Amino acid sequence: xxxxxxxxxxxxxxxxxxxxxxxxxxxxxxxxxxxxxxxxxxxxxxxxxxxxxxxxxxxxxxxxxxxxxxxxxxxxxxxxxxxxxxxxxxxxxxxxxxxxxxxxxxxxxxxx
Amino acid sequence: xxxxxxxxxxxxxxxxxxxxxxxxxxxxxxxxxxxxxxxxxxxxxxxxxxxxxxxxxxxxxxxxxxxxxxxxxxxxxxxxxxxxxxxxxxxxxxxxxxxxxxxxxxxxxxxxxxx
Numbered sequence: 001x002x003x004x005x006x007x008x009x010x011x012x013x014x015x016x017x018x019x020x021x022x023x024x025x026x027x028x029x030x031x032x033x034x035x036x037x038x039x040x041x042x043x044x045x046x047x048x049x050x051x052x053x054x055x056x057x058x059x060x061x062x063x064x065x066x067x068x069x070x071x072x073x074x075x076x077x078x079x080x081x082x083x084x085x086x087x088x089x090x091x092x093x094x095x096x097x098x099x100x101x102x103x104x105x106x107x108x109x110x111x112x
Numbered sequence: 113x114x115x116x117x118x119x120x121x122x123x124x125x126x127x128x129x130x131x132x133x134x135x136x137x138x139x140x141x142x143x144x145x146x147x148x149x150x151x152x153x154x155x156x157x158x159x160x161x162x163x164x165x166x167x168x169x170x171x172x173x174x175x176x177x178x179x180x181x182x183x184x185x186x187x188x189x190x191x192x193x194x195x196x197x198x199x200x201x202x203x204x205x206x207x208x209x210x211x212x213x214x215x216x217x218x219x220x221x222x223x224x225x226x227x
Contacts, residue, residue: 015159029177032213041121042204044156059214063151090155094213099206101145 002027006104007080008092013111018063019078021107023091031093033074034101035066036070051096080101086111114139114205118218126226131175131190133221135203138184144206145186146215147177151199159201162186173197198225 003026011058011076027030035047046059048066056066063082067075074091092101119134141154144163148156160171167179173196177188183214200222207214 034213034219035191041219043216044217046206046214046216049214065174078177092155092213099213099215100146100158100161101148101215103148103157103158 002093002102003037003100004091004093006107008107009105011107011109013081013109015083015111016080017083019076019109021076021089021091021109023076023104024072024091025074027046028093028095029071030096031072032096033072034067035074035076035090035095036090036092036103038090038106039086048076051089062080081109081111083111085109097111113206114141114143114207114216116203116205116216116218118201118203119176119222120178120221120223121219122222122224124224124226125193126196128192129139131188131193131223132195133188133203135177135186135218136184137186139205141182143180145177146204146206147171147188148217149199150172150202150203150220156202159188166219186215193223193225195225195227198223 006023035051036044050068090106091104113117114140117136150156162168162179165200170176175190202219202220203218204215
């Protein structure tokens with residue numbers, strides 16, 4: 001069966017520090033991968049999605065970036081965090097060409 | 113452009129009472145619609161989805177939703193609330209007509225269930 005892992009689960013970082021959140025999917029090949037952010041009272045916002053290795057589409061301009069170095073690995077990064085980057089980050093995957101998302105457990109980022 | 117509006121950020125019901133969570137959508141293409149549930153500090157889990165096969169969609173945990181094109185609505189219901197239903201519920205619409213998982217989510221409705 002397929003599983004999705006995200007880490008770290010919780011992160012507290014100072015303003016201006018770098019960020020790296022990792023997501024891996026097991027039990028499937030060629031998944032579509034997604035990063036969503038959930039901020040308090042604002043629902044979920046799609047940040048990035050990827051349909052293949054090295055293929056990243058950005059939905060929202062910001063100081064975050066994403067990379068997909070391997071088929072089932074998706075990384076969310078920042079060189080310098082802002083206070084506004086605080087939130088709950090959710091990785092998700094779907095079968096290529098399908099629209100049902102399976103979410104990871106999330107990573108809660110607090111920027112101080 | 114697609115959008116989703118969830119009416120009521122917080123709904124409270126008594127155990128055993130009807131649950132009704134409201135969702136209205138806007139879409140320039142025939143929509144694919146979803147309801148997801150999120151328990152505290154967890155990811156989202158798919159409850160059900162509408163893909164034009166049937167207007168009444170049954171999901172997990174006794175939930176169902178009815179697609180009403182004339183009202184542009186996709187409200188989520190459950191006849192009898194259980195304490196374990198307390199969670200946050202998100203309605204979502206597919207951005208591009210359904211071929212990918214690029215979804216636009218509503219802001220969520222937090223459901224409380226009173227004993």
